[in-house]
Amino acid sequence: MIEILIHGRGGQGGVKASLSLASAAAKAGKHVQSFPEFGVERRGAPVKAFNRISDEPIVIRSKIYNPDHVVVLDPTLIQSINITEGLKKGGWIIINTDKNPGDFKEFCKNYKVATINAKEIALRNRLGSRAAPIVNTAILGAVIKVLKVSDKESLAIAIKEFVPVKREENVKAAYEAYDEVVFEGEV
Amino acid sequence: MEKVVLGNHAVSYGVLVSRVQTISAYPITPQTLIVERLSEMVADGELDAIFTKVESEHSALASAIGSSSVGARAFTATSSQGLALMHEMIHWASGARLPIVLANVNRAMAPGWNIWTDQNDSLSCRDTGWMQIYCQNNQEVLDSIIMGYKVSEQVLLPTMVCLDAFVLSHTAENVDIPEVKLVDKYLPPYKLEIKMDIDDPHSFGALSSPENYMEFRYKMQEAMDKAEDIIIKEGKEFEKIFGRKYGMVEEYRTEGAEIILVATATIASTAKASIDSLRAKGINIGLLRLRVFRPFPVKDVVRVLLNKKKAIVIDRNISYGKSGIFFDEIKGAFYNIEGDKPKIFGYIAGLGGRDVTPEAISDMVDDAMRKDKPEKDIIWSGVKL
Incomplete structure (x- = not known):
């Protein structure tokens, strides 16, 4: 079983990303759980969403304190919260950023870093505005490439299920992120 | 069909495939998604039911009692403070021997104000004559709605299906949503033998004197005793059709x-x-x-x-x-x-x-x-x- 934590900001679509990821993994034959931080969310404030993905039925229903991997939807979160809190050593950090993995030297000692310019991909596909690009679908392409928890076709079906508008554009963005994600070494 | 769905939506799908005929809806966190999804199902014509928005939880159950009394398969959902406000009608539904199914999202009672899970809301209904089921996953939530109607309609006592706030209600996971036609094989249409019918009038809820009140209570207990065997029997029947096993x-x-x-x-x-x-x-x-x-x-x-x-x-x-x-x-x-x-x-x-x-x-x-x-x-x- 792997546990994934998605860091985002309220309104950015982290919960929807978590649901789509769960659905994509389920379509690839996995057992899944997807849940938000229980309680209230405020627009713009840091929020978390969680995934468990397993080959076996999942019985554990407590929260996730020590994720195997984290996904960061908004790079400015790195300055305001500790995105590696509880993260298991050797885990992946997948960041929406215009930088490269080598630019995150502070993380490279204990973790593996993958970067994807999901904002640029979103704008290229007319998803959201420059001030508020919709990056939650694009980043999933990078997530399934790096974490291998699903495949592109299953992700496309999942995105179409959970995204109400611009379905084709969202799928295209995810596919582009799949091809453009930057990471070093073996996944 | 397998889908990744929230516990709340597992309730809604359970209601859909059980061909529920009336839904009485009043919102409360963390239950609201149940009736919200049901309102969409009714609006889209997916579910042929009367969706009634009411002004309080007390009215929600009162409305379900009315529907069930005339022979409709009735559903409502609530949580915590809402269930507490229903309490008078909770006794009424079981005392009137109506096979209503209610989904309660287990949420702690206030104060302190809290929207997270514990069981004091539904357990405060312990002595009301409702059957109570506590679910461990979203599949069981959906299946328990179907089995709830099957058992309730035989013993004429209502069923409360309980699911933990957030831990199930707002958690999505793999759920097999059975085809309505398959559910039809398990759950026949609701037929109430003695119902409110303007062409065949009877008195309901009339004064019940010390001469006969106790016998009504005896019969409720008798129904509860019978319910244990029926829950076990219907669990086995369910397994034959759907491949999933449930008991006491x-x-x-x-x-x-x-x-x-x-x-x-x-x-x-x-x-x-x-x-x-x-x-x-x-x-x-x-x-x-x-x-x-x-x-x-x-x-x-x-x-x-x-x-x-x-x-x-x-x-x-x-x-x-x-x-x-x-x-x-x-x-x-x-x-x-x-x-x-x-x-x-x-x-x-x-x-x-x-x-x-x-x-x-x-x-x-x-x-x-x-x-x-x-x-x-x-x-x-x-x-x-």
């Missing part, structure tokens, strides 16, 4: 166990992970999950726990001035039983949604293993003093 209780690795952990709802699910790790350390422990609370599974509790050294009960609830509620019921079940009874330890954990982790469960087991017998009826788990 679930046993997990109880074979050869000397210690049995007893838990309900999602704590029981998480406890399976604890059992696996404790078993790996050589501890002979198993789990008894109580799925049905009313009727209380006395036979199963005694069968599984008799001749065991210790029973460790985890309650996500409290009866102030007494103990955990499941703990109390389990202790009571043994009083007139002969034989080698277990030492019964009662832990209170997870109130108001405090997370109950596999480690916290293992700590409770460690604590009980260190002691010969419980020193008091309540042992608090993880309380900050």
Whole structure:
């Protein structure tokens, strides 16, 4: 079983990303759980969403304190919260950023870093505005490439299920992120 | 069809495939998504039902009582403060012997204001004549709605299907949504023999004097006794059609166990992970999950726990001035039983949604293993003093 934590900001679509990821993994034959931080969310404030993905039925229903991997939807979160809190050593950090993995030297000692310019991909596909690009679908392409928890076709079906508008554009963005994600070494 | 759905939406799908005819809706966190999804199903023509928005939870159940009285399959959903406001009608629904199914998202009672899970809301309805089911995953939530109608319509008592706030209500997971045609094979249309009918008038809820009131109550208890056999029978029937097994209780690795952990709802699910790790350390422990609370599974509790050294009960609830509620019921079940009874330890954990982790469960087991017998009826788990 792997546990994934998605860091985002309220309104950015982290919960929807978590649901789509769960659905994509389920379509690839996995057992899944997807849940938000229980309680209230405020627009713009840091929020978390969680995934468990397993080959076996999942019985554990407590929260996730020590994720195997984290996904960061908004790079400015790195300055305001500790995105590696509880993260298991050797885990992946997948960041929406215009930088490269080598630019995150502070993380490279204990973790593996993958970067994807999901904002640029979103704008290229007319998803959201420059001030508020919709990056939650694009980043999933990078997530399934790096974490291998699903495949592109299953992700496309999942995105179409959970995204109400611009379905084709969202799928295209995810596919582009799949091809453009930057990471070093073996996944 | 397999989908990844929230616990709340698993309820909505359960209602859809059960061909429910009336839905009485009033919103409350964390239940609202149930009736919201149902309103979409009705608006889209997916579900042929009357969707009634009402002005309070009291009215929601009153409206369901009206629908059920004229022979419609009725549904409503609530949580916590909403269930408390319904309380007068809760007694009415069971006393009038109406097979309503109600989904209650288990949420702690205020104050302090809290939207997270514990069981004091539904357990406050213990003595109302409702059957109560506590679910461990979203599949069980959906299946229990279907089975709820099947059992309720035979014994003429309502069913409360309980799911933990957020831990199930807002958690999405794999759920098999059965085809309506398959459900039709299991659940026939609701036919109420004596119903409100303007062409065949009767009095309902009329004055019931001391001469006959007690006989009505006797019959309710008789129906509850019958319900246990019917829940078991319908669980087997359900397995034949849908391939999933449900009974009054679930046993997990109880074979050869000397210690049995007893838990309900999602704590029981998480406890399976604890059992696996404790078993790996050589501890002979198993789990008894109580799925049905009313009727209380006395036979199963005694069968599984008799001749065991210790029973460790985890309650996500409290009866102030007494103990955990499941703990109390389990202790009571043994009083007139002969034989080698277990030492019964009662832990209170997870109130108001405090997370109950596999480690916290293992700590409770460690604590009980260190002691010969419980020193008091309540042992608090993880309380900050």
